[in-house]
Amino acid sequence: MRIGELAARAGTTTRTLRYYEARGLLPARRSGNGYRSYDEADLRLLRQIRTLQDFGFDLEETRPFVECLRAGHPEGDSCPASLAVYRRKLDELDALIGELAAVRAKVGEQLARAESARERLAAEAEVPGGPEPECELGGAGL
Amino acid sequence: MRIGELAARAGTTTRTLRYYEARGLLPARRSGNGYRSYDEADLRLLRQIRTLQDFGFDLEETRPFVECLRAGHPEGDSCPASLAVYRRKLDELDALIGELAAVRAKVGEQLARAESARERLAAEAEVPGGPEPECELGGAGL
């Protein structure tokens, strides 16, 4: 099949396939007229790449999977190098999720602090003579 | 103070300050010789920007905070626009963390599946007639 059909069957674009080829990830045979020619095996390689890309893997990270398939293995993750990429990705994800959770907590704190400060100011503005706090929540302005 | 000193005091570079100025985020006065001139208030603005950047805010998202400070408020998040940015960021973070957690789960599944498949193959290779595992410590090469 030609590039347009492969792209369509994988739900991507011809530009993307040429890009993968330029990166050495998905080389193509050529038919007599110079057109790129692909087969079902290429479609499997491409689907492997796309799946990993959808997971957020870098293109380079998909390379071991592609090479594993090309080596004749039934799955892209049948090789140790692919498993290593999986593990590295899990570590990266854990680290990233942890960082984001920490940031989330800090931003949440900042929001709560800023909101309570605004409420205090609003209350003071409403009763200029003095809030006269019945409980211990009344704070003097910074 | 001049640009080099401000950059040093904020732990950033002169290039960054010129970039912020080009974006209209941190305009600078000029002294007679054409040098940029900053004061302590600029340092506070800059620190506000840097703090938010460290949190992963886009530069544009820091603008309400900077404008809030320039409007004379004691904190960059004393204004409603800043609080809105906080809230939007929390939503974004929650969405992102959720997506990453989902990907993490899927990758974990894939890894477990691939690993168990390899173990099966290894066991079959070791005892071609039938796995019959008496003890799991026997390791074949590769």
Add this chain to the structure above:
DNA sequence: CTAATCCTTGACCCCGACGTCAAGGAAAGA
């Protein structure tokens, strides 16, 4: 035969937040 698709390569564009280099002016210390 001709028009409409498809294919080829090459080359520039995009985003964000700067890094880096170049050419030249200003200031400060010895």
Add this chain to the structure above:
DNA sequence: TCTTTCCTTGACGTCGGGGTCAAGGATTAG
């Protein structure tokens, strides 16, 4: 005065994963 350091503007590079032309050749439908 000389040298070093700081400042100025301008312009291009980076990174990833392609998007979007442009100019021209091949193929196919009518």
